[in-house]
Amino acid sequence: MSYTLGLATMDNSAAALFQGNRLVAAIEEERLSRIKNDGSFPHLAIAEVLDIAGIGLSDITTVAVYWKPWQLDVRISGTLRKLVSAPLARGAILARLRDMAGTGSARQDPPPGSWRDLFRLRKILTSRHGPTAARLCFIDHHDSHQLYGEAMRDWDDCLSLSYDGGGERNSTVLAAVRGGQRQVLSQHRWPNSLGHYYATFTGYLGFKMLEGEYKLMGLAPYGQPRWRDAILAEILRLEPEGRYRLNTRICDYHAALQGRFHPRLRELFGPPRAPDAPPTEAHIDLATSLQAAFEAAQAHVLSYGQKLHPDLRRLVISGGSALNVTANGRLLQAGMFDEIIIPPAPHDAGCAIGAALAVLPDAERASIRSPYQGRDHSAAEIAAAIAAYCQTPPQPLPEDRLIETTAQMLTEGKLIAWFQGRAEFGPRALGARSFLADPRRDEIRETLNDKIKKRELFRPFAPSVTEDAAPSFFKLDQPSPYMNIVADVIGTSIPAVTHVDGTARVHTVSRDAHARYHALISRFGELTGVPVLLNTSFNIQEPIVYSPEHALRTFAASGVDALVIGDHVITREDLTCP
Numbered sequence: 001m002s003y004t005l006g007l008a009t010m011d012n013s014a015a016a017l018f019q020g021n022r023l024v025a026a027i028e029e030e031r032l033s034r035i036k037n038d039g040s041f042p043h044l045a046i047a048e049v050l051d052i053a054g055i056g057l058s059d060i061t062t063v064a065v066y067w068k069p070w071q072l073d074v075r076i077s078g079t080l081r082k083l084v085s086a087p088l089a090r091g092a093i094l095a096r097l098r099d100m101a102g103t104g105s106a107r108q109d110p111p112p113g114s115w116r117d118l119f120r121l122r123k124i125l126t127s128r129h130g131p132t133a134a135r136l137c138f139i140d141h142h143d144s145h146q147l148y149g150e151a152m153r154d155w156d157d158c159l160s161l162s163y164d165g166g167g168e169r170n171s172t173v174l175a176a177v178r179g180g181q182r183q184v185l186s187q188h189r190w191p192n193s194l195g196h197y198y199a200t201f202t203g204y205l206g207f208k209m210l211e212g213e214y215k216l217m218g219l220a221p222y223g224q225p226r227w228r229d230a231i232l233a234e235i236l237r238l239e240p241e242g243r244y245r246l247n248t249r250i251c252d253y254h255a256a257l258q259g260r261f262h263p264r265l266r267e268l269f270g271p272p273r274a275p276d277a278p279p280t281e282a283h284i285d286l287a288t289s290l291q292a293a294f295e296a297a298q299a300h301v302l303s304y305g306q307k308l309h310p311d312l313r314r315l316v317i318s319g320g321s322a323l324n325v326t327a328n329g330r331l332l333q334a335g336m337f338d339e340i341i342i343p344p345a346p347h348d349a350g351c352a353i354g355a356a357l358a359v360l361p362d363a364e365r366a367s368i369r370s371p372y373q374g375r376d377h378s379a380a381e382i383a384a385a386i387a388a389y390c391q392t393p394p395q396p397l398p399e400d401r402l403i404e405t406t407a408q409m410l411t412e413g414k415l416i417a418w419f420q421g422r423a424e425f426g427p428r429a430l431g432a433r434s435f436l437a438d439p440r441r442d443e444i445r446e447t448l449n450d451k452i453k454k455r456e457l458f459r460p461f462a463p464s465v466t467e468d469a470a471p472s473f474f475k476l477d478q479p480s481p482y483m484n485i486v487a488d489v490i491g492t493s494i495p496a497v498t499h500v501d502g503t504a505r506v507h508t509v510s511r512d513a514h515a516r517y518h519a520l521i522s523r524f525g526e527l528t529g530v531p532v533l534l535n536t537s538f539n540i541q542e543p544i545v546y547s548p549e550h551a552l553r554t555f556a557a558s559g560v561d562a563l564v565i566g567d568h569v570i571t572r573e574d575l576t577c578p
């Protein structure tokens, strides 16, 4: 049997393992290291996927990684040009150049992954995981994004967009797929980057860059787009043939990484927001304007593809910018496409799977489409974790009792921690590692924020809905199995998951995708007439829980009423330690 190991080694690093053509496991490093957005070399994830398969590194036939490091010429020359023209960003640029050249100084433990790791990949792997004679394959970054995204559907023909901060040379790639063959229609050279645009202003609005982008997006519906046109005139110009031009002198990503911004931004929009300050009306309007300009640019890029291929009415979106779920929903609302799919991990972690797909053209798509790719923890492992926190562990319940008990608690307004089956791959909790609540109760958002999230109140919570019932609650004509499309909410029955603009980030759940979660939502629906649950990720100020031990620890530290883990319902009264 051949084994293929796919790796993403920087930013959101991850490992994926294929046995023959079947995806066996895929895990982000952050879930194991417990460091949010961990970008270090994914040693823990590699060890975990190998252990799940019961093999060692010496059994691996091929290692596929998501960069062609020798194609970094555009980024290196661009970075050098920037060094001359943008003194604001000098420190960040020099650090980046040192990193590219492999002369960076020793860093904290664990060190972030870097370009130089790719030039000594075999050495790094053998130093921690034993010898390997595996073939090493280096795959184009955007090919990795697109291959993973395109594996989500059996569409013969579609448009495929990947966009992010930047790949080796490009930050946006638009392709037409016909009969399984991909033809590139347009490429946008780095640093001309919609990802950098959004990240820079994430910093300007006082959020952590490369992490807080979703907060900017969450703030956007509260304001007026009063600067949309000014942004499109001066910062993000739309040009013929679906091209955009980012003014990198004013919108300086590298300077922003150091908390420095071009004075022109202050002239246009007023002062940046300090991280702990409440957002002003101007900050909120700026978020609205930035999002509107982003959506205009995204639609502009895609309109070129539709002009060339007007019959392609389906779209695959991948790359970190695909996490802009509001923009994804607008494309459907505007009628630009009949159907859109975004993979569960459109950011760089998903490239671990995508890179492997480049060397496995006949990979089983069904195995790739499931977002549940973590370890299948046994009943014994779950029982052991419970025993460490409960002197008298509750007995396991049969399936129907477990579902009934959980659904009843939810109708009573209780908060539930839900740990069922293999962990999700990607940033969304999709019913395997979730906090759940009754979406009919508006006040439950504040309860959740008090007991769990301690986050900004302007950020919305998302709904899970049975696939069959989704059209009754949301203006959405297609499934959204990975919670990455925003749609209008119909009616007023689910205020806790309805954003201020009347939208929600929808997660549609089928029985095939997750039978137990589907059964729970269905039973809640029978009891209430609303087959919808508020679903937010099972974590408190750290990555989503992965193991039963993480679940018990996080539950114990939270204020939620019960943990439903495997066949057990644990209440707060059952907890005896720590």
Ligand SMILES: [Fe+2]
Binding pocket: 141, 145, 164, 165, 166, 167, 319, 320, 347, 348
């Ligand atoms: Fe990327």
